[in-house]
Amino acid sequence: MTQPLLEVRDLHTVFSTKEGMVKAVDGVSFELxxxxxxxxxxxxxxxxxxxxxxxxxxxxxxxxVGGKVMFKGQDLTRISEYEIREIRGREIAMIFQDPMTSLNPVTKVGFQIEEAMTAHNRFSASLASTSSRAGCASA
Ligand SMILES: Nc1ncnc2c1ncn2[C@@H]1O[C@H](COP(=O)(O)OP(=O)(O)OP(=O)(O)O)[C@@H](O)[C@H]1O
Ligand SMILES: [Mg+2]
Known part of the structure; x- marks a missing residue:
């Protein structure tokens, strides 16, 4: 039997607040x-x-604070910040819920798209620039 691509197992995430601990994710499990x-x-x-x-x-x-997130055989909760940055945006991406805070209103949108492409995909700045302008034109 092949392994799932993504396996979230008994995940627990908490926030410490003045009012106490918020258990935002309390034992979530699923696989994909x-x-x-x-x-x-x-x-x-x-x-x-x-x-x-x-x-x-x-x-x-x-x-x-608990559980694991297995992706391609490694637990994403335990790998280094450098390693997760290699995966984030290249292999796993997210469209954030609030569009008003997802883009910086004081920076041109083309630059922000280029920045994500060069940070995560290792495109050269000039190729990212050409691609993001083509994307903006067709969007
Ligand atoms: N920065 C934070 N500090 C404290 N509690 C937080 C924080 N962010 C989220 N929470 C709490 O974590 C819980 C889960 O929030 P989450 O945003 O994941 O809900 P959601 O299911 O995505 O809701 P929605 O359908 O409204 O998007 C909520 O009780 C929320 O108040
Ligand atoms: Mg939400």
């Missing part, structure tokens, strides 16, 4: 095979976004 699409639904505040952020290790100021 290559080529599959998985939809996660639930009431507002049930932890969908924090689960996705935790998979990409973008959950700060939250902390992953």
């Amino acid at each position: 095979n290559a080529g599959e699409t998985l939809g996660i639904v639930g009431e507002s505040g049930c932890g969908k976004s924090v689960t996705a952020l935790s998979i990409m290790r973008l959950q700060r100021p939250g902390r992953i």
Whole structure:
């Protein structure tokens, strides 16, 4: 039997607040095979976004305090920051929920697209620039 592409197992992510510990993700498990699409639904505040952020290790100021996220044989909760940056944006990407805070309003959108392409895909700056302008033109 082949391994799932992504296996989230008993994931726990918490936020420390003045009012106490918020258990934003409290024992979430699921798996996803290559080529599959998985939809996660639930009431507002049930932890969908924090689960996705935790998979990409973008959950700060939250902390992953338990469980594992297996992707291609490695636990993403345990690899180095350098290693997760190699995966983030290249192998696992996320469309953030709030578009008003996802792009920086004081920087040109083309530059922000180029920045993501050069940071994650190792495109040269000139190729990223050409591609992002083509993308903007056709968007
Ligand atoms: N920075 C934070 N500090 C404290 N608690 C947080 C923080 N971010 C998220 N939470 C809490 O974590 C829980 C899960 O939030 P999350 O954003 O994942 O919900 P969601 O399922 O994506 O909701 P929605 O459907 O509204 O997008 C909520 O109780 C939320 O208040
Ligand atoms: Mg959400």
